[in-house]
Amino acid sequence: MATLIPDYSACASRMTPGERRFAQRLESKLEDDYLCWYDVPIGQSMRHPDFMVLHPRRGLLILEVKDWKLDTIQSITRSDADQGAPEGNERRNHHTQIWSAVSDPYARIFLLSHMRAFTSLAGHIFGSHPQINGYYEMRISYEDASALGRQPEIFRQGDVLKPDSRYLFDKLLHNDYVLKPEQLGSVELKILVSLAEPTRTIRSIVHLFRQKPDPDLYASPLRAANYYVARLKALADFCRTAERGYRYFDAEMLQAAPERLLPKLSHWLELDSPLSERYQTFSQTGKAGRGDSSARIHGGRIDRTRVDYSHIAIPEDALSAAQAAYRECREQIVSGASDSVLNQGLSTLISQV
Template sequence: MIQALRETGKRSAGWLLSRTSDLYSYRNCVFILAHMRCGSTALSNILCSREDISGYGEAHVRYDGPGALGRLAINQMRRDGWRPGARLLFDKILHNRHDEQALPQFFDARAIFIARRPDEAIASIADLFTRLGRKAYDTPQKAAVYYAERIEALSDLWMRFPAHRRIGIRHDQLMRTPNEALERISRHLHFSPALRNEYISTAASRERGGGDPLVSGRHNRIEPNLLRRKVNLSCADLPAHLRARVDEAYRHLTAQFDSGHRIPIT
């Protein structure tokens, strides 16, 4: 009962706030649409280190009604991620429950999609949850089901954004050649000045599900070819149908990314 009242209060406050300024329009938003353990925290930090972007990382807002952007702003204020003079609102969305009921206006935002190879991502997700002592995705099987469902949903979301409002980046491109990846994002989504490979990792981006709780705080830029901790969990023993599903989902999404690069900006 108390939780329901709190949620109602958040929705009401978000709706009221969203009606106070022209800022609360999806055309003034930039979203990272991705899955866990794909480099999204580093890119979030780069975006949110700019004076013209307000945000910090994953806000866990459900984009299912007219007050969602007001709720996003309230969340940022509570987490010290609010920048009053910014012209863009930011969020990182990694779970289907947050965007599966998105309104048509949601697709007016600028969207940066990120995907990581299934073997690497699934092992990293399971390893993270094991180390944190959390049960949600602490085995390759649990992580693989999450990964498949999220990547499949990203493929559907990709098709709903106009070509000039979306761009797809693979994890290896972002980590190995960050300057080139940032230049592509800046050019396609019209960031001026262009994104720079530097950031400040705030506490909000690492705590309470905001982002990477382990590595992000140690760096202030994406380090090309940064050696990652090797994980011991293997995906080789996934059921054959699940292995085929994650491989096909990744192949399909990244093929959409590559096709999208050949669509001219309008």
């Protein structure tokens, strides 16, 4: 009888029905000198295959288990499967992409920013490009390479990876989620950092959270300002110690001057075709917890109309602290960036303060 690690009783609850049946067969059908592992990280990318089977003389076998039936598989290749599931007198087509358990073919784009810095718009522009998958904040902490494996799994819960695509995109907007590039192995990273000026940003945060049925702590201008300052300081700390290069852009440029910013972003990401001001909407577009939930994000193109939040008052001391943090952190981040796109009018205003 083979040995399963972890013990079957410890992992059966998180297995699919097919995985449970397969685990039972491994234990009962293989000899005593087989070792079998379920859902453990392997390789530089720390992927989690369903099963690994090791024999001291016969070698190592890595297996993915799919709960499919032969009569529902219409076609299958090394990377894709088309299934037809019986449904009354009709057949429903299912297209599944088969994820490699050993190799992760995707480079990563990380946008490090803060709330209400046009990041939902940026995500949809990125995610609409044929080479890029992802458009919303996945709320993952990238502290080791195993996180890279969770990223496509989360994305595929509602979306399909594009054929022949190159990148997976995520954005990190909160200090609860960190990026440690030096712990992610040899994966190719493109790191973008973006800040927006404090007055409009803090008011926009407050406006957003005051719309919720149960207003969040960020419905308070003071707490929104504190979040903003803490987030900028964390981004500045990241940039100061980052071993891999990053690029910076003023967030306002995405709405105010996309004709300047988008070609630069396309160049930084080495895309085969330019990013466009027009974008698609996706399965998670506008949903709570997935970014901008306003009607504007469904527009399909950059809306240059500015929203007025001037009715929201920010305590003077809190605003002064946010403005000082913005000046200092932005200057530090820009000075360390390998390239940047700046709002010249904003830069002149900052220099005069």
